[in-house]
Amino acid sequence: MTLVCEFRPSERIIIDSDRLEELFSDLGDRSAEAKVMKTVVIISDLLVQVDASVRAGDLAAIGPRAKKVSRLSAEIGMTSLARVSRDLAIATARDDAIAYRAVWQRLVRIGDRSLSLVWEQPGLSI
Secondary structure: OOOOOOOOOOOOOOEOHHHHHHHHHHHOHHHHHHHHHHHHHHHHHHHHHHHHHHHHOOHHHHHHHHHHHHHHHHHOOEHHHHHHHHHHHHHHHOOOHHHHHHHHHHHHHHHHHHHHHHHOOOOOOO
């Protein structure tokens, strides 16, 4: 008899709703919504660029973009995405190909879910 185990990684997504509320309080509803949506679009574009760099094996291009994703994510309360993006930048700075590929897979899972959760936040419209 052969036993097969299926491994399904699950990532906890953390959205800092206090940070989002702070943005809305500081900027007002319309300006905060515009900032969050603009930032989400920029993050999405950067993740596409990181994906292209990962596929090309261009570690030099991954780090700076991952750092920017981390910074922008933190600005709008996407805590999980900010952390794993930072980890990707660290792995590429260390030239650790195995680690950066593993962290990249985490980033894909967390990025998709984080972006979806921010879009669905109450008070935000597409």
